[in-house]
Amino acid sequence: MRDAKLAEAMDAESWIIEGVHYQWGTESFRQADLIFLIRPKAYIQDARVISRFMKTRLGLEQGNYKQSFKYLRVMLLDWNRGFRRKSIPAIMELTEEYRAKRIIVQHNLEILQHVRRYMQGKSVLGTSD
Structure with missing residues (x-):
């Protein structure tokens, strides 16, 4: 079912796939026009987890x-650090073949800037795909 949903998304004229499920999304890397890897600074990533934890605990x-303090520890120490140490290098290796269209950013707004430039370049070339 998961693979069918991915294939359905990639059959669309334009699509965006977001997530850390890079191990099973390799076909999407091949078909993508642009691949973004968002790498915020570690303290920002941790602050976001803490902020989300507090807002959820407070019912906001x-x-x-x-949300438990045990799970907060897991998110900060195991997941966040593990993602930075293991997953990011694995993603870099997995997307090395597509490095010409791989863009590493720190902020979501950078993605919009790259997409705008990409779309302007396509307009200049007169292509519409």
Whole structure:
């Protein structure tokens, strides 16, 4: 089902796939026009996790799971650090073949700037795909 949903998304005229599920999305890398890897500074990534934790614990936002201090520790120490140490190098290796269209950014707004430039370049070339 998951692979069918991915294939369905990639059949669309334009698409964006977001997530850390890079191990099973390799076909999307081949078909993508641009590949973005968002790498915020570690302290920003950790601050976002803490902020999300606090907002959920205070009932200001709804979470997908029960927020506990144990899980906060897991998110900060295991997941965030593990992602930086293991997953990012794995993603870099997996996308090395597509490095010409791989762009590493720190902020989401940088993505918009790159997409605008890309779309302007396509307009100048007179292509519409």
